[in-house]
Amino acid sequence: MKRFISLLIVMLLITSIVLTGCNEKPAENQKVRLIEVTHSIFYTPQYVAIEQGLFEKHGLSVELTNGGGADKCMAAMVSGEADVAFMGPEASVYVYLQGRDDPAINFAQLTQRDGSFIVGREKDDNFSIDKLKGHTILGGRKGGMPLMALEYVLKQNNLIPGVDIDVRTDVQFDMMAGAFASGEADYTTLFEPLASTFELQGNGYVVESVGRLAGYIPYTCYSALGSYIEKNPEIIQGFSDALYEAMVWVDEHTAVEVAEVILPQFADTDVEFLAKIVQNYKDLNAWNPDLVLGEDGYNRLIDIMKSAGEIEEGAPYDKIQTPDFAIKAKENYKK
Numbered sequence: 001m002k003r004f005i006s007l008l009i010v011m012l013l014i015t016s017i018v019l020t021g022c023n024e025k026p027a028e029n030q031k032v033r034l035i036e037v038t039h040s041i042f043y044t045p046q047y048v049a050i051e052q053g054l055f056e057k058h059g060l061s062v063e064l065t066n067g068g069g070a071d072k073c074m075a076a077m078v079s080g081e082a083d084v085a086f087m088g089p090e091a092s093v094y095v096y097l098q099g100r101d102d103p104a105i106n107f108a109q110l111t112q113r114d115g116s117f118i119v120g121r122e123k124d125d126n127f128s129i130d131k132l133k134g135h136t137i138l139g140g141r142k143g144g145m146p147l148m149a150l151e152y153v154l155k156q157n158n159l160i161p162g163v164d165i166d167v168r169t170d171v172q173f174d175m176m177a178g179a180f181a182s183g184e185a186d187y188t189t190l191f192e193p194l195a196s197t198f199e200l201q202g203n204g205y206v207v208e209s210v211g212r213l214a215g216y217i218p219y220t221c222y223s224a225l226g227s228y229i230e231k232n233p234e235i236i237q238g239f240s241d242a243l244y245e246a247m248v249w250v251d252e253h254t255a256v257e258v259a260e261v262i263l264p265q266f267a268d269t270d271v272e273f274l275a276k277i278v279q280n281y282k283d284l285n286a287w288n289p290d291l292v293l294g295e296d297g298y299n300r301l302i303d304i305m306k307s308a309g310e311i312e313e314g315a316p317y318d319k320i321q322t323p324d325f326a327i328k329a330k331e332n333y334k335k
Contacts, residue, residue: 029061030235035073035082037220038174039066039265040191041277042115045287046086047262049246057245058238068174070144074104074223083228084239086110088145089221089293089321090305096315103315105229106221107325108240109293113211113286114149114219116189119180119204127207129157136166138176138188145219146173146210148308150189153213155307180204192277193269200273211284217304218288218297229322236325237332244291244329251289255279291326 032055036043049055055062067073070087074095077085085091085104092104124131132154139161140146147169151161161167171179180188181203189210190198198204211217222239229236250258259274266274281287295317302314 029056029059030232030238031061031063032235032239033063033065033081033083035065035067035076035085037067037070037073037087038191040115041193041262041266041274042191042281042286043086043110043220044258044262044278044281045110045243045246045250047265048250048258049242051261051264052246052249054242054245055239058242060235060238060242062239069141069172071141077104077223077225083224083232083235085223086220087223089218089223089298089301090143090145090148090310092221092223092320093302093305093311093315094143096320097311097313102225102227103320104223105226106223106293106321107229107236108222108243108291108329109218109288109297109326110221110243110291111219111286112216112288112297113284114146114209114214114217115281115284115286116146116150116191116210117195117206118187118208118210119190119195119198120187120207121204123205124207129153129159129208129213132187133159133164135186136168138171138180138185139167139169140171140173140176140189142169143308143310144173145217146189148304148310149210149214149217149219151308152304153210156213192280193266193273196273196277209284211286216297216300218293218301221293233325237328240291240325240329241332244326244333247287247289247291248333250287255282290330292323293321293326294323295321 050062067076070091073085073087074091076082089106092106096103139150154161159165168185176188177190177194195206199206255275255278258278259271263271298317298321305311
């Protein structure tokens with residue numbers, strides 16, 4: 001009888017464990033509110049991570065919104081409306097220099113070239129930057145990376161903004177395409193797919209790549225408040241892991257294969273059109289393969305900001321950058 005009772009108790013325990021296991025719900029992915037500076041093919045690896053389910057693979061559910069400018073992205077993050085902001089790293093410099101106690105820290109660098117193109121009203125197969133002399137160009141928001149990169153290129157080619165060329169900064173970043181199409185200015189800078197779309201519609205012609213002329217620049221990074229990173233290191237690591245995996249995938253696949261994956265992000269565009277732009281960015285070496293914003297790259301950013309007259313001194317590298325998550329992402333990928 002004792003043996004029977006013991007056997008019954010064991011069976012009940014096993015049944016209880018099995019039923020408990022069946023009732024357990026799988027852990028939900030951590031929600032991350034991501035705000036991007038603009039929606040552009042320039043940020044292809046990010047969209048690959050989304051469309052390939054790589055964020056979910058690393059335990060995250062990413063909710064993406066378009067901020068329409070770095071200033072708006074930073075404002076959303078500081079106010080608590082976004083967890084991670086994807087924008088130019090200069091925004092973190094400005095916030096730190098304002099004396100904010102909880103600075104915005106860049107933890108992954110996606111792009112290493114300016115992704116914009118100079119668009120003119122006439123096709124010009126023999127364009128050179130000196131042809132901008134005496135003309136007006138829409139340059140973007142004062143203090144923003146697109147404008148600073150453009151002015152850097154102009155100065156490198158002995159064109160002084162405000163003297164040799166009128167660089168307009170009064171048109172909001174997300175309104176530049178419409179302003180140019182309506183007849184304002186002789187030239188503008190546009191990101192893809194807008195630049196190539198303008199050509200298809202006959203509204204303008206791509207004459208030069210700002211990124212080709214400017215060379216290496218830490219252009220767009222992922223940033224989060226220091227307090228958020230401290231509380232959620234596993235989220236930041238998972239986010240970085242997904243991005244690195246996407247970066248490797250983009251590098252190992254053709255432009256057509258990449259275009260087919262990101263097509264849902266650009267629903268009104270065909271694969272052939274997308275593939276052409278993806279290939280252009282591949283040829284430009286636009287994406288930062290290891291996601292690390294190193295100290296040398298950061299110092300170059302600070303030099304450009306000083307040249308633009310936006311700051312007198314930069315923020316200390318280790319106060320607004322951390323390479324740790326990007327470095328660990330590469331290590332995790334190899335495991």
